[in-house]
Amino acid sequence: MSERSDSEETAVADPPAPTPAYAPVERASVRDLLQQPRVRRLGTRAVVALVAAVVVGFLAADWRVGVTAGIVAAIGEAVYRARSHSSVPAWRRASAAERRTEAQLRSLQRNGYRTLHARAIPDSEAQIDHLVVGPTGVYAVDSEKWDRRLPVRVQSGKKLFHGPFDMKPRLTEAKWEATRAGELISARYGREITVVPSLAVYGPPVPWKIMTIRGVDVYQGDRARKWITKRERALTQEEIDRIYEIAAEVLPPRYGEG
Numbered sequence: 001m002s003e004r005s006d007s008e009e010t011a012v013a014d015p016p017a018p019t020p021a022y023a024p025v026e027r028a029s030v031r032d033l034l035q036q037p038r039v040r041r042l043g044t045r046a047v048v049a050l051v052a053a054v055v056v057g058f059l060a061a062d063w064r065v066g067v068t069a070g071i072v073a074a075i076g077e078a079v080y081r082a083r084s085h086s087s088v089p090a091w092r093r094a095s096a097a098e099r100r101t102e103a104q105l106r107s108l109q110r111n112g113y114r115t116l117h118a119r120a121i122p123d124s125e126a127q128i129d130h131l132v133v134g135p136t137g138v139y140a141v142d143s144e145k146w147d148r149r150l151p152v153r154v155q156s157g158k159k160l161f162h163g164p165f166d167m168k169p170r171l172t173e174a175k176w177e178a179t180r181a182g183e184l185i186s187a188r189y190g191r192e193i194t195v196v197p198s199l200a201v202y203g204p205p206v207p208w209k210i211m212t213i214r215g216v217d218v219y220q221g222d223r224a225r226k227w228i229t230k231r232e233r234a235l236t237q238e239e240i241d242r243i244y245e246i247a248a249e250v251l252p253p254r255y256g257e258g
Helices: 030-034 037-060 063-084 096-106 168-189 221-229 237-250
Strands: 114-120 127-134 137-145 152-155 159-162 195-202 210-213 216-220
Touching: 037 063, 096 114, 096 127, 096 137, 096 195, 096 221, 114 237, 127 168, 127 221, 127 237, 137 168, 137 221, 159 168, 168 195, 168 216, 168 237, 195 221, 216 221
Parallel strands: 137 195, 195 216
Antiparallel strands: 114 127, 127 137, 152 159, 210 216
């Protein structure tokens, strides 16, 4: 190991700067405060209340009536905001199309049908919006909200288009979801159970009642209930209950809800 020469300088590190005893406090400006969502909401509510109070008070020539109107307007704005802005993330809420289909299917309960909503296909990102088990069989309904300005059409009985868009990927996905659900249920049930796939389309008019395209039934959204019930009876109540129980186990809820 060589020795250092006398001319070589030894580097000495500067001592670390002392750590301040406290961190400086950042003072929020009025502008920053006004940009806070909660403050903005309260500001909007105050403006609504003030306008209502002034207008109604002026028209009624009574300040007490104006104050009452302002309070009512503020409460109304708060209720409206609470209903239209849920604290639940958007991806966890059912779409408008799903809610419309769910409302139809709810009426089938008195006829022995049972329904699961927003069920995930394990080990995938796929979801069945509504799985229905009832006297006429087992069905997978995916609720679709499409742009009403674009027409729905079929080419050669095998291709589905929404305007210029080929919907083959969506048909393939819906068929795969139903097939996979049927496989999972059948394995647990001990005999083959077929799940019939479908797309319930909302928005643009569908120029037919029901059409099977690439193995998937496609129809106007408000026909979902009739599509299920207008078939021959295939399952007993005991079979329905058992298949429903199995489906609830093998197809977990997408949003962690029952």
